[in-house]
């Protein structure tokens with residue numbers, strides 16, 4: 001008789017900004033420690049050019065999303081000006097101790113990016129050399145901070161190209177987490193099969209769900225519990241949100257998940273468990289509800 005598959009949750013923590021690194025990380029470490037949960041953190045290691053994301057206002061859909069999620073009140077006014085009226089602070093160079101504290105607290109660590117805004121807005125127009133430059137700078141800063149090379153990456157905004165997957169293949173990673181989908185897989189993009197395992201995020205983020213179909217902070221965790229399925233669930237959270245204005249809602253989610261006998265693992269542990277049976281699946285950029293820019297979708 002086959003035993004029922006345990007319900008497993010892995011938290012992927014994206015850290016996008018200087019303030020999210022400085023203030024959001026300590027708060028999230030505290031929250032996760034209270035529940036005895038280990039997560040996988042992905043760091044932005046170069047300049048915080050968040051102010052330039054204002055350029056996206058002119059692109060379809062972004063303004064309404066920004067107003068809906070009240071980005072200025074969630075991210076803070078300074079962050080909205082970094083890289084424009086205020087100089088872009090160098091995150092890895094200025095906050096190495098905060099970044100190191102994540103590993104010291106027992107969590108897994110990986111590369112999110114060098115320049116989040118640049119990758120997210122322009123990856124499709126980068127030369128292969130420019131993609132390699134972003135990943136090399138990130139890898140150099142990661143190794144300088146931790147003293148060992150990164151074993152995992154997660155692309156900003158789930159934005160990939162065949163070039164970025166090819167360069168990640170050359171980095172000897174254990175896996176990457178760049179996509180949205182249902183279960184771990186080996187990506188096939190533009191007719192090429194890549195060798196780095198993809199562990200997709202399986203749940204929508206809080207900022208995608210809020211405001212859709214009348215979902216509010218009071219009902220959003222009912223929605224997350226409804227997403228919970230046997231096998232691996234991967235939830236992406238942000239140091240800027242769950243480590244700041246949305247922290248109490250996240251604490252409520254953890255309280256409800258722990259009361260349901262959910263097993264928590266890191267993405268590295270998920271890679272170990274699920275790689276052997278991972279199929280090859282297509283990976284394409286496409287749109288999803290609640291997000292203005294396209295994301296990499298498992299086919």
Ligand SMILES: [Zn+2]
Nearest residue numbers: 014016156157
């Ligand atoms: Zn991000």
